Amino acid sequence: MDPAFQWDLSTLYMDDEAWERDLPLLDQEIEEVAAFQGTLTDAKTIRAYLDAETGMERRLSDIYTYAMLRQAEDTTANEGQVLMSKATGRYVNAVSKTSFARPEMLALPEEELKKITESEELVPYRFTMQQLLDEKPHVLSGKEEELLAGFSEVLGAPKRIAENLMDADLTFAPAKDQDDREHELNEANFILLQQSPDRTLRENVFHNYYAGFRNHINTFAAAYSGVVKAAAAEAKARHYESSRAMAMAGEHIPASVYDGLVDTVRRFLPAMYRYVALRKKILGLSDLHYYDVYVPLSQGSRGHWSYEEAQEMVLRAVAPLGTTYTSKVRDAFQSRWIDVYPNEGKRGGAFSSGTYDSNPYILTSFAGDYDSVSTIAHEMGHSMHTWFSQQHQPPQYGDYTLFVAEVASTVNENLLVEDLLRQTTAPAERLFLLNQYLEGFKGTVFRQTMFAEFERDAHRMAEAGEALTPDALSGLYRKLIADYFGPELSIDDEVQYEWARIPHFYRPFYVYKYATSYSAAVALSDGILEKGESVVQPYLSFLSMGGSAYPLDELRSAGIDLATTAPIENALEKFERILDDAEETVRTL
Numbered sequence: 001m002d003p004a005f006q007w008d009l010s011t012l013y014m015d016d017e018a019w020e021r022d023l024p025l026l027d028q029e030i031e032e033v034a035a036f037q038g039t040l041t042d043a044k045t046i047r048a049y050l051d052a053e054t055g056m057e058r059r060l061s062d063i064y065t066y067a068m069l070r071q072a073e074d075t076t077a078n079e080g081q082v083l084m085s086k087a088t089g090r091y092v093n094a095v096s097k098t099s100f101a102r103p104e105m106l107a108l109p110e111e112e113l114k115k116i117t118e119s120e121e122l123v124p125y126r127f128t129m130q131q132l133l134d135e136k137p138h139v140l141s142g143k144e145e146e147l148l149a150g151f152s153e154v155l156g157a158p159k160r161i162a163e164n165l166m167d168a169d170l171t172f173a174p175a176k177d178q179d180d181r182e183h184e185l186n187e188a189n190f191i192l193l194q195q196s197p198d199r200t201l202r203e204n205v206f207h208n209y210y211a212g213f214r215n216h217i218n219t220f221a222a223a224y225s226g227v228v229k230a231a232a233a234e235a236k237a238r239h240y241e242s243s244r245a246m247a248m249a250g251e252h253i254p255a256s257v258y259d260g261l262v263d264t265v266r267r268f269l270p271a272m273y274r275y276v277a278l279r280k281k282i283l284g285l286s287d288l289h290y291y292d293v294y295v296p297l298s299q300g301s302r303g304h305w306s307y308e309e310a311q312e313m314v315l316r317a318v319a320p321l322g323t324t325y326t327s328k329v330r331d332a333f334q335s336r337w338i339d340v341y342p343n344e345g346k347r348g349g350a351f352s353s354g355t356y357d358s359n360p361y362i363l364t365s366f367a368g369d370y371d372s373v374s375t376i377a378h379e380m381g382h383s384m385h386t387w388f389s390q391q392h393q394p395p396q397y398g399d400y401t402l403f404v405a406e407v408a409s410t411v412n413e414n415l416l417v418e419d420l421l422r423q424t425t426a427p428a429e430r431l432f433l434l435n436q437y438l439e440g441f442k443g444t445v446f447r448q449t450m451f452a453e454f455e456r457d458a459h460r461m462a463e464a465g466e467a468l469t470p471d472a473l474s475g476l477y478r479k480l481i482a483d484y485f486g487p488e489l490s491i492d493d494e495v496q497y498e499w500a501r502i503p504h505f506y507r508p509f510y511v512y513k514y515a516t517s518y519s520a521a522v523a524l525s526d527g528i529l530e531k532g533e534s535v536v537q538p539y540l541s542f543l544s545m546g547g548s549a550y551p552l553d554e555l556r557s558a559g560i561d562l563a564t565t566a567p568i569e570n571a572l573e574k575f576e577r578i579l580d581d582a583e584e585t586v587r588t589l
Contacts, residue, residue, distance in 0.1 A: 001343055005307070006073075008336035011358040012066045016079065019066050026063055026090055029056040034097040037142075040104045043121040050125050053098060054396050060094055061355040063087050069353065072363055074345035092153060099149040103142045105132060127548055128396060134252070138238040148234070155234075158226030159506040165219060166501065173208045177201035185209060188348045194294040206291035210494035213501055217470045220500035224458075225468040231508045232463050243459050247509035251403045252550040258452065258512050260565045265449040265515070266483075268572040272446050273486035275438055275579055280488050282586060287490045290481075293442075297582075298431035304368040307340055314377045317416040320528050322536055328387060329380055337383065338362040338376070350375050352382035352409075356398045360386045370436065377416045381409035389546035396547075403513050403551035406444075408543060410521035411528070413440065418529060427588045434582040441575045444518040445568075450484045452512035454499060459508065473499055519571035520560045526574070527559070535559070 013019040033056050036049040067087035071080030105113065113136075116122065117129035139145065172185040175193065178200040183193060185208055193205040213220065231243035240246040245255065280288040282297045305313065311333045319326055332338070339346075342365040354360035360383035366372045385408035390398045417437050424430045457476055462468055474496035481495050504511045527535035542558035552563055560567055 001341065004336070005338075005340040006336065007069070007339040007361050007363075009066060009069060009358075009361070012062055012069075012355065016070070016083065019063065019083065022059060022063055023086065023090070026056070026059045026094075029059060030090070030094050030097050032056070033094075034100075037100045037104070040101060041108065043116045043119040046105060046116060047121045047125070049101065050122075050128065050396070053101070056094065056098075058356055058395055060090060062357055064091055065353055065355050065358070069361055069363075072347040072351075073339065074343070075347050076345040095152065096146065096149045099145045100142045102132060102135065103139050103145045106136045106139045107141075110136065124394060125396060131250075134249070138240060138246075138249070140237065144237075148237070155230045158223040158230065162220060162223040162227075162500075162506055163503065165216060165223070166503070170212050170216065172212045175201060175204035175208050177204075191294060194291060195296060197295060199292070199295075202291040202295065203289070206289075206492070207494060210497050213497040214494065217474070217497055217500060221468060221470040221473055224473065224500075224505060225462070227506050227508065228459055228462045228468060232459065242463060244456060244509050251401050253403060253552065254563070257516065257552075257562055258456070258509075261449055261512055261515055261568055262453050262456070264565045264568040265446060265572070268569075268575070269446075269484060269486065271572065271576050271579060272442070272484060273488060275442065276486055276488045278579070278583060278586070288488055289490050289492055290495050291492075293485075293489075296432060297435040298428045305373060306368065307366055310366065310368075310373045310376055313373055313420075314380060314412075314416065317377060317419040318380075318412060320415065320532070320536065321540070325384060325540065328384065332359070332362075332380065332383060335359065338364065340364060340366045342367070350379050352379045352386065354383070354386055356390050356395045359383075370432075374413055374416055374436070377412040378409040381412035384408060384412075385543050388540065388543035392544035393546035393548055398546050400546050400554075401551045402510065404517065404520075404542075404554060406514055406517035407521050407524070407555075410440075410444070410518050411525045411539075414521060414525035415528070418525065427585050431582060431585045431589070434578055434585060437578050438575070438582060440518070441571075441578070445515045445571060445575070446484055448511045448514040448518075450480050451502060451504065452509075452515065454480055455505060455509060455511065516562055516568070519567045520555055520558075520562060522571040522574050523560055523567050524558060 013022070029052070033049070033052050036045070036052070039045050040049055064087040067080070067083035071077075071084045074080060108116070110133075113129075113133060117126060117133060122129055140148070166187060170187070174182040175185050176182055177196075177198045183201060183205070185193065185205055190205065190209050194202055196202055196205075228243070231246070235241075235243040235246040238246060240249065244258070248255065248258065276288065276293075279293065279297060283292060283295065285292060315326060315329060318329055337359055339362070346365065347363065348365065350362070350364040352360050352362050362376070362379040362383055364372070364375050364379060366376070382405070385400060385405075389400055414437075417433055417440075421430065421433050424433060454477055458468060458473065461472065461476075466472065477499040478491065478496035481489075481498075482491060499505065502511075524535065524539055528539065538558045542554055545554045545557070549557075552561075555562055562568075
């Protein structure tokens with residue numbers, strides 16, 4: 001592979017040997033932080049501890065991220081696996097050795113802790129201390145926290161079991177197309193094959209793929225039940241009313257945001273049914289099945305672009321964000337932030353990751369199609385959010401929370417599709433792009449909200465003492481598919497097993513954030529294009545806030561209030577307008 005198309009990890013470490021030399025320094029820093037145990041009783045000592053902890057976490061982040069990136073380059077290579085094993089060991093040790101700090105500080109009388117929080121000594125950590133105060137009712141004694149930290153790897157076993165089953169052990173029978181040719185089927189190419197215009201292939205892929213999950217559904221149900229029960233047990237131990245309340249407390253998100261999302265999306269389900277009906281009409285099908293929901297409605301823009309052309313497309317799309325943003329994106333392309341092309345053993349999918357001391361890095365497998373270009377725009381949004389945060393915040397606030405993590409990436413995606421729509425006159429190409437837009441809503445607002453409802457109900461069932469059997473989980477999921485896709489979808493039995501392949505379910509109460517982030521991004525991208533500087537500057541300020549405030553407050557600074565359902569409603573009204581456009585475009589074909 002030409003190095004020009006591989007990332008340059010030298011802003012982290014020059015090589016593996018340099019990484020190895022940092023391990024003893026990290027070990028020493030972990031011990032120095034651990035030595036504060038029993039001393040956290042006054043502002044000066046707490047400040048010294050937080051400074052030491054922040055320094056240790058910076059080095060740990062560098063070590064862990066470098067190992068993860070090296071492993072992603074070739075998941076089959078022993079070198080990356082060894083680095084990752086060493087990094088994970090340090091991470092577990094750091095968590096265990098520092099588990100005393102929160103309960104020790106929170107053992108102080110509340111008034112005394114408030115006084116320490118408000119002291120001049122702790123001005124750089126005031127928000128950190130406020131978050132600590134918020135946790136006071138839920139933090140256990142030092143011994144109990146240490147015990148929980150020690151069990152973290154064991155409690156994470158169900159998640160790892162499911163991941164290993166999906167990624168390593170699960171195999172699928174090859175699928176035949178309409179010409180009786182066999183196609184290899186695996187986790188990496190499933191969605192690609194579901195987009196094939198060959199319906200025979202799509203149907204066979206669908207049945208063969210979900211047969212693999214059906215054959216292991218008892219193992220998946222046991223693993224998922226373990227994840228849910230572990231979350232419920234920790235929530236009970238920490239005096240939360242539910243596992244959902246515990247998951248949302250850290251970001252200060254009230255349950256009304258979650259439930260408001262579900263209720264609002266359910267009100268707009270007739271629009272989703274319209275989209276399903278349009279899909280059925282355009283594809284000319286008497287029965288629309290689940291294996292028909294990914295195939296593009298138009299082949300108009302399924303062209304091919306070089307990586308260099310893709311860069312220019314992204315740069316043109318983000319130009320409304322101003323010269324600072326655009327020049328940094330250009331620098332990212334030129335400075336090798338990106339590992340571009342597929343390679344033997346390379347991790348699938350795409351991500352953005354970096355540390356406070358490095359530039360962000362992007363992994364993608366560029367294939368030249370629209371999805372590849374959109375993926376670069378998406379991951380560049382993540383990277384620019386990271387870059388702005390780290391340029392404007394100290395290290396303790398340099399990372400943003402998961403609640404806002406998908407906002408910048410989706411803004412970039414929307415700017416890309418809007419830019420291409422403005423240039424397109426051919427109806428077939430326009431329909432293709434409108435379909436991409438509609439698919440974004442379907443996959444990120446409707447589908448992720450459906451996932452959120454599944455999670456909410458599954459956790460409620462477990463907390464009420466109901467068993468999460470394969471039949472219970474699959475029955476719940478099948479009903480949600482019927483509710484969200486409507487009467488135009490013919491439901492095959494295999495649909496009910498889809499829950500088992502959703503990796504986010506093994507990280508409780510994360511999926512709803514995709515839908516809220518997407519809704520916020522719709523409002524922001526529309527505002528950027530319609531109002532210009534008056535929206536751009538607050539948006540860039542939002543990107544620069546990192547983790548220095550609660551996420552709802554950060555979004556309010558950009559003009560988005562997700563404590564209300566207005567952004568969700570506005571986004572779904574935009575979905576209806578795009579659907580109107582698509583229906584009108586179909587009439588011109």
